[in-house]
Amino acid sequence: MNNISIKIISQTDVAEIFKGNTKALFGVVENAFMKYLHGNVLFPDKISQIFDQETQNRINCMPATLLGEDMVCGMKWVSVFPTNASKGIQNVTGVMLLSEIKTGFPVAVIDGTLVTKMRTSSVGCVAAKYLAPTKVETIGIIGSGEEARMHFALLKHLFPTIKECRVSSRSSSSEEAFIAKFKDLTTDVNFIACDNDSYKCASNADIIVTAISGQAPVLKAKDITKGGLYIHVGGWEDEFEVALKAQKIVCDDWEASKHRTQTICRMYKEGIIKDHDIYANLSDLISGKKKGRNNDDEFIYFNSVGLSYIDLNFANYIYKEAIKRGLGKEVVIAEDNSVDYASLIY
Amino acid sequence: MNNISIKIISQTDVAEIFKGNTKALFGVVENAFMKYLHGNVLFPDKISQIFDQETQNRINCMPATLLGEDMVCGMKWVSVFPTNASKGIQNVTGVMLLSEIKTGFPVAVIDGTLVTKMRTSSVGCVAAKYLAPTKVETIGIIGSGEEARMHFALLKHLFPTIKECRVSSRSSSSEEAFIAKFKDLTTDVNFIACDNDSYKCASNADIIVTAISGQAPVLKAKDITKGGLYIHVGGWEDEFEVALKAQKIVCDDWEASKHRTQTICRMYKEGIIKDHDIYANLSDLISGKKKGRNNDDEFIYFNSVGLSYIDLNFANYIYKEAIKRGLGKEVVIAEDNSVDYASLIY
Numbered sequence: 001m002n003n004i005s006i007k008i009i010s011q012t013d014v015a016e017i018f019k020g021n022t023k024a025l026f027g028v029v030e031n032a033f034m035k036y037l038h039g040n041v042l043f044p045d046k047i048s049q050i051f052d053q054e055t056q057n058r059i060n061c062m063p064a065t066l067l068g069e070d071m072v073c074g075m076k077w078v079s080v081f082p083t084n085a086s087k088g089i090q091n092v093t094g095v096m097l098l099s100e101i102k103t104g105f106p107v108a109v110i111d112g113t114l115v116t117k118m119r120t121s122s123v124g125c126v127a128a129k130y131l132a133p134t135k136v137e138t139i140g141i142i143g144s145g146e147e148a149r150m151h152f153a154l155l156k157h158l159f160p161t162i163k164e165c166r167v168s169s170r171s172s173s174s175e176e177a178f179i180a181k182f183k184d185l186t187t188d189v190n191f192i193a194c195d196n197d198s199y200k201c202a203s204n205a206d207i208i209v210t211a212i213s214g215q216a217p218v219l220k221a222k223d224i225t226k227g228g229l230y231i232h233v234g235g236w237e238d239e240f241e242v243a244l245k246a247q248k249i250v251c252d253d254w255e256a257s258k259h260r261t262q263t264i265c266r267m268y269k270e271g272i273i274k275d276h277d278i279y280a281n282l283s284d285l286i287s288g289k290k291k292g293r294n295n296d297d298e299f300i301y302f303n304s305v306g307l308s309y310i311d312l313n314f315a316n317y318i319y320k321e322a323i324k325r326g327l328g329k330e331v332v333i334a335e336d337n338s339v340d341y342a343s344l345i346y
Numbered sequence: 347m348n349n350i351s352i353k354i355i356s357q358t359d360v361a362e363i364f365k366g367n368t369k370a371l372f373g374v375v376e377n378a379f380m381k382y383l384h385g386n387v388l389f390p391d392k393i394s395q396i397f398d399q400e401t402q403n404r405i406n407c408m409p410a411t412l413l414g415e416d417m418v419c420g421m422k423w424v425s426v427f428p429t430n431a432s433k434g435i436q437n438v439t440g441v442m443l444l445s446e447i448k449t450g451f452p453v454a455v456i457d458g459t460l461v462t463k464m465r466t467s468s469v470g471c472v473a474a475k476y477l478a479p480t481k482v483e484t485i486g487i488i489g490s491g492e493e494a495r496m497h498f499a500l501l502k503h504l505f506p507t508i509k510e511c512r513v514s515s516r517s518s519s520s521e522e523a524f525i526a527k528f529k530d531l532t533t534d535v536n537f538i539a540c541d542n543d544s545y546k547c548a549s550n551a552d553i554i555v556t557a558i559s560g561q562a563p564v565l566k567a568k569d570i571t572k573g574g575l576y577i578h579v580g581g582w583e584d585e586f587e588v589a590l591k592a593q594k595i596v597c598d599d600w601e602a603s604k605h606r607t608q609t610i611c612r613m614y615k616e617g618i619i620k621d622h623d624i625y626a627n628l629s630d631l632i633s634g635k636k637k638g639r640n641n642d643d644e645f646i647y648f649n650s651v652g653l654s655y656i657d658l659n660f661a662n663y664i665y666k667e668a669i670k671r672g673l674g675k676e677v678v679i680a681e682d683n684s685v686d687y688a689s690l691i692y
Contacts, residue, residue: 004439006354008677008679015685015686015689019689020689022690047390047393049388049390049411059445061421063407073395081450084450093452095352097441101425106423111679114680117685146685153687153691181687182687329677332356333457334460335358339495341496343361344364344368344496345499345503345531
């Protein structure tokens with residue numbers, strides 16, 4: 001045996017790989033769905049270990065495999081700790097593990113925090129490519145944290161026509177912090193702090209995003225006043241009537257979602273929506289099997305639950321790029337030695 | 347945010363921690379069972395991703411949590427690649443991930459290959475503490491690989507009275523390799539190469555171990571000729587009649603085993619044995635809830651499936667020892683930086 005070493009790829013390395021390369025982000029997402037459509041993906045149910053029912057502090061374990069030409073198996077290990085917020089510590093922390101499956105050896109450990117944010121917003125953007133109305137000028141974002149910011153940044157990149165961004169959050173200081181982050185960066189956008197008023201934020205918007213960690217129906221049906229796209233990122237953050245108002249409900253993957261706890265999954269469990277109420281999975285739109293939007297009057301609801309094979313496709317891409325670019329730090333995890341049986345016996 | 351760093355603890359570090367410290371090995375196992383008995387363990391079902399039904403090449407993902415005073419969550423990621431054997435590459439390769447669950451941050455990545463071997467044989471030894479006959483002089487081992495060797499080394503440590511060790515394997519060269527490994531180390535033991543003859547190996551032995559990766563009933567009921575302990579390590583390696591001959595069947599954890607593919611699990615699925623045929627879990631013996639062996643005439647069958655929380659207890663112990671001893675290499679996985687939104691937008 002030779003040494004087995006793993007490449008440690010940090011958040012800075014990951015950021016470097018995607019710097020100025022938003023196309024790669026969207027590409028990795030679309031490519032993951034194509035691999036799934038070609039039957040080259042294994043993705044077992046994620047395992048959620050909840051440490052405290054009250055706080056919902058938990059770690060999710062999301063394994064997947066890419067067969068075909070990739071031949072990698074990996075896992076994202078992501079903690080979600082709502083109690084971190086009051087300590088000023090990040091809520092979501094991730095790390096990813098990648099193995100090749102010719103010999104089964106581990107090859108890399110990769111920061112999964114930035115990937116989690118990037119992939120969620122990238123999935124939202126890929127959905128928007130197919131589902132946004134013709135002209136996207138106004139965007140309403142409920143939530144002001146990292147996930148909300150990533151969505152704005154990527155959506156603005158995808159739709160340079162955005163000229164108004166409304167932000168609504170529980171505290172006006174966090175609305176201001178969001179705006180401060182971007183106002184010198186995107187000078188062609190008029191930012192509006194909505195003072196936690198969902199109607200002010202969402203009404204008449206071309207795209208609405210809810211990216212909050214709370215479990216309360218903040219977005220109301222009355223806030224939806226015209227055709228557009230609603231990107232639902234979190235858990236339970238909109239009234240049931242919002243989805244009922246939609247002409248189409250599209251998911252990243254309905255089968256993988258239906259037993260979870262997001263709004264439309266709750267509605268499914270309560271019998272309010274049925275399987276046939278789901279218009280399509282995102283992969284159906286990417287493959288061309290189904291048409292996205294028919295006209296600008298449609299209000300379309302997009303729900304993403306987060307799919308392990310998209311994370312894995314990111315890990316695979318990042319690993320290959322890190323090798324190409326000489327990024328990451330190689331560390332030996334198992335030396336070329338044999339067990340010292342003598343030390344175990346005597 | 348500060349940097350998030352993880353400690354990389356290699357196989358050499360792990361070996362260093364347990365060097366000359368077999369007591370610690372057994373202690374970590376017994377302690378894990380006690381934590382389980384005290385209700386301080388979460389252990390979801392392991393996830394097995396099988397890449398090829400024919401070869402059974404696979405990666406198992408084994409997450410668990412220790413609550414109580416430990417407050418850690420972790421996972422062993424272990425590949426089992428039967429096709430490696432013909433390439434002269436190790437069959438089993440593991441890596442473990444450990445997170446603290448106060449903030450959910452990852453803290454360590456630890457070699458899991460040595461731990462896998464050590465913990466399996468340690469579980470066998472702990473079982474033997476409670477289930478072996480009064481005098482252990484003769485041991486019959488079917489299999490000659492690393493797992494077989496670890497069992498011999500630890501059992502010889504536990505029972506210095508062992509004076510005969512018989513080894514049976516498909517090739518006589520691997521029987522000889524096993525013997526060569528130990529004959530100068532344990533000069534008080536008479537080693538016998540059995541030339542793949544299970545009767546020669548197992549008959550009249552005080553302890554029998556099967557540690558092979560094949561899926562065929564190599565150990566026959568006729569090979570069991572007297573009271574003793576049989577430690578079943580692998581998959582399906584003994585005739586159904588072996589278990590039927592046993593006065594007691596003991597498991598590391600029957601509930602966690604019954605839907606797997608080991609011999610007694612196959613028998614369960616075929617209705618040949620029922621829940622009430624299982625005498626005890628190992629934790630029942632450790633806690634004193636049930637008695638181990640009644641007399642030396644009993645033939646006792648011990649089955650271990652491998653429990654994620656034992657691996658996690660190892661990871662936790664190794665991490666703490668590594669800190670104490672200054673072992674391992676600290677690597678930053680997420681730097682104290684913020685996302686460069688500008689690079690994502692323009």
